[in-house]
Amino acid sequence: MANMEMIFLGTSSAAPTSERGLSSIAIMRNGELLLFDAGEGMQRNFIKASLGMNRKMKVFVTHMHADHCVGLLGLLQTMSLQGRERRLDIYGQPRLKEFLLENMRIINFGLTFEVAIHTIEREGTVVEESDYKVSCCEAKHSIPTFSYRLDEFDRPGAFNVEIVKQMGIPEGKLYTSLQKGQDIEYKGTRIKSSEVVGHPRPGRKIGISGDTRPTDKLAKFFSGCDLLVFESTYSQDKYEKALETLHCTATEAATLAKQAGVKKLFLTHFSARYDETSSLVKEASIIHPNVEAAEDMKRIDVPYPSL
Known part of the structure; x- marks a missing residue:
């Protein structure tokens, strides 16, 4: 059985606040770290969370807006300064490779480890290991954007x-x-x-939206997730603003989660206008029965689904 923990390293949209850093979510699974997005300055919370600079690690970037990818540069340099030796795998849009290589050339990074940048050209499986896979789906935002989904494969049933x-x-x-x-x-x-041997035991399924408007395609993509992290930049009274900026309201996030049959919804990517998020949770909870707001440095144990 693999332990799994989700750690929110940044939950703000566009700009950091005194309480929230920029977008980044870490999933620690059986000693491997899966990192989704890396907003500017996220390495501070990465260090604070004691995630370890030299472990097996994959990074998945949803899109090429600064609040989701600029933090990669600082993270790479911090890892190098702390003597990382393991290869690091990074997955994202074609522009991500250009962004990283050009910045590394200009700043003249002296990395102590290999960086493998994998370009995602289409929807589908991004990476597959022996016991899990990560897949992606096109989201609806102002620039090309992917949402991601982590699926563990079924485990054998209990052995009598x-x-x-x-x-x-x-x-x-x-x-x-x-x-x-x-x-x-x-x-x-x-x-x-x-x-x-008993019936196969299902693995855990986690969805991560990135920045997006809600779509039927995403509802299908996230179908049956045990846990969904979905952007909730605005409350429903800012619906027009959400439409204009191609973001999502708490009500819309909850509606999609309900449509997808998701067991638990975490709201994140909050506009700086919201000092606290209880009103967003309240709004979403009218629609979905299990809603929680993400907070910087919040850690969640992700249990196996009950049979």
């Missing part, structure tokens, strides 16, 4: 050791085969994996 012992099967390769869903032969008897 007592039944297997009663059958007299010795520990070792035969146990492993049964646990992996493979039927075995033992002393002339065929033993089905399904007899000793």
